[in-house]
Amino acid sequence: xxAVSQTPKYLVTQMGNDxxxxxxxxxxxxxxxxxxxxxxxxxKIMFSYxxxxxxxxxxxxxxxxxKSPDKAHLNLHINSLELGDSAVYFCASRLTGGxxxxxxxxxxxxxxxx
Amino acid sequence: GEDxxxxxxxxxxxGDSSVINCTYTDSSSTYLYWYKQExxxxxxxxxxxxxxxxxxxxxxxxxxxxxxxxxxxxRIADTQTGDSAIYFxxxxxxxxxxxxxxxxxxxxxxxx
Numbered sequence: 001x002x003a004v005s006q007t008p009k010y011l012v013t014q015m016g017n018d019x020x021x022x023x024x025x026x027x028x029x030x031x032x033x034x035x036x037x038x039x040x041x042x043x044k045i046m047f048s049y050x051x052x053x054x055x056x057x058x059x060x061x062x063x064x065x066x067k068s069p070d071k072a073h074l075n076l077h078i079n080s081l082e083l084g085d086s087a088v089y090f091c092a093s094r095l096t097g098g099x100x101x102x103x104x105x106x107x108x109x110x111x112x113x114x
Numbered sequence: 115g116e117d118x119x120x121x122x123x124x125x126x127x128x129g130d131s132s133v134i135n136c137t138y139t140d141s142s143s144t145y146l147y148w149y150k151q152e153x154x155x156x157x158x159x160x161x162x163x164x165x166x167x168x169x170x171x172x173x174x175x176x177x178x179x180x181x182x183x184x185x186x187x188x189r190i191a192d193t194q195t196g197d198s199a200i201y202f203x204x205x206x207x208x209x210x211x212x213x214x215x216x217x218x219x220x221x222x223x224x225x226x
Contacts, residue, residue: 031210033213033214035214035216041151041200041218041219042216042218042219043157043202043216043219044216045213045214045215048211048213050210055210055211056211056213090156090157092214094212096210096212103147103159103206103214104159105149105156105157106156107155107156108155108156
């Protein structure tokens, strides 16, 4: 199936732990994003990679480190998890220079820090 | 930076039309979108409009864009209970560093 897929779908972990979320797209897109949706449903961009190069890095604690091994994958590693990191994290992708309606979102990873 | 605002809540009766409004601040926004999010689900692209258009119709959905006032609206005709969800407007500009900036979301409740 063509899509943006994220794993895991749910993640429950204790404060202080380190965890990773993975994202993969098979749409042939060259730009990938991480968005965070908080408990009030606000959606905010965190990072963007274009062809493995970091191009957007919003004000995010440096405990969050994205990595893009190739243009089809974008992972998010979070160190020393805090309660405030609990949120839904969405991965998205698009094709630069394509018709700009091409932002495709994954189904989200619900992270709960206890 | 870009600021995108929406009213938080809208309640309509089934069969009526719903109008969800959005205002944005950056006049260089080139592409404007409407996304739907059902409870516990991801973001579904409903429709989009380019900044050189005033209106776009897609079945029950009508998007109106007033560039002068930086105002975007989504009209849902014959609203059904299945339309109950959160609706986000989002704006973007062209370029490699393009990103979607989302509005605050409007929760649409459809009553019988």
